Amino acid sequence: MGSVALVTDSTALLEPEAAAASGITVVPLQVVIDDVSYDEGTPEATPEEVATALRDKRAVSTSRPAPAVFAALYERLAAEGVEAILSVHLSAEVSGTFESALVASRNAPVPVTCVDTRQVGMATGYAVESAARVLAADGSLEAAAEAARSRAGAATSLFYVDTLEYLRRGGRVGRAGAVLGGALAVKPLLGIEDGVIVPRAKVRTSAKAIARLEALAVEAAGEGRVELSVAHLAAHDRAAALAERLSEQLGDQVAAVPGGEHVRCVEVGGVLGAHVGPGMLAVCVAPLADPA
Incomplete structure (x- = not known):
């Protein structure tokens, strides 16, 4: 061909x-803010704009x-x-x-x-x-x-959210909502399993949730070569600190990306951001089955 x-x-x-x-x-x-639709990535639908709109309790959805x-x-x-x-x-x-x-x-x-x-x-x-x-x-x-x-x-996707509220609004919470329900003071630690959002842990504080997220990422990396990324919405400092700790723990086991970093740190776009809310941290561990 x-x-x-x-x-x-x-x-x-x-x-x-x-x-x-x-x-x-x-x-x-598309990100829809106050009934106006924007292509993801345009100035009106940046992660910052979406995070601000969510905090202000404006109507935010996606299509x-x-x-x-x-x-x-x-x-x-x-x-x-x-x-x-x-x-x-x-x-x-x-x-x-x-x-x-x-x-x-x-x-x-x-x-x-x-x-x-x-x-x-x-x-x-x-x-x-x-x-x-x-x-x-x-x-x-x-x-x-x-x-x-x-x-x-082969990839492992894990993420922490401050609240399940945004996932509930978008109807994406699935089994995670059924298991975690409306439990007070629970900081949800979630994952993706066969395309569906599932609960991975119930943790009482954000610090413990992020520590658990880190531990699960290290466990998922095992001993083989991997690519690893940390993503966030409106939580740059926490994401950068998590990326640095993972880089220190896993070292050269993590393949470097252009620019030399071993752990890629990015902010999610407006579409994913609309469903997870400000403060979200995610880790993706992807074993390298092909040449980097």
Whole structure:
């Protein structure tokens, strides 16, 4: 098969410059603030704007790209000469984005393979990056799709939120809400399991929750080589401190990223931020099954 285009969505937390350099097309999801919809990443829907809106108790929600958006993109890529498309997205259990891509793929002018990573955030990003490496090495679309699925399936996603309220509002809390309920003074520590948000621990204070998050991340890393990232919303100092501690504990076991850091530290976009709320900390541990 000839030229293959790689597509993902904005929740994968890829740096725009890095995505462009790797030939990855990123489709934005939408953040809706006070009934006005913005593409994720625009000045009106930055993480800072979303965090402020949430704190001010304004109406904040999100929406997926419509199938027509993917259809137009697939048509444009085909017109530019690509012969097939690999479209890799966040879990269908928490967003309709994968469904939109799948619907659009059925009438695309070139073959489109859609991958549901069953993950969110950087776990999806790592899956996309693995697929990009396969394609850059002249691997097949099938091999790239399998690399994405395998990388996502091996990743561990963990996150701490100050409150379940924002997840409840968006209907994303799933089993975590049933288990944790409305327990007072519980700081939820959550994870992703087969695409669904699940409880990982009940902790009484934020300090203990973050310590537990750190311990679970180290445990997930095991003894093999991994890529590791820390993400946050409006909690830069806590995220940077956690990234530094994880880097010290795991050392060269963690593969360095461009810029030399061993632990990538990023702020989540407005879409994920709208569902987790200010103060969220997340860790993604992704074993390296392919060359870094």
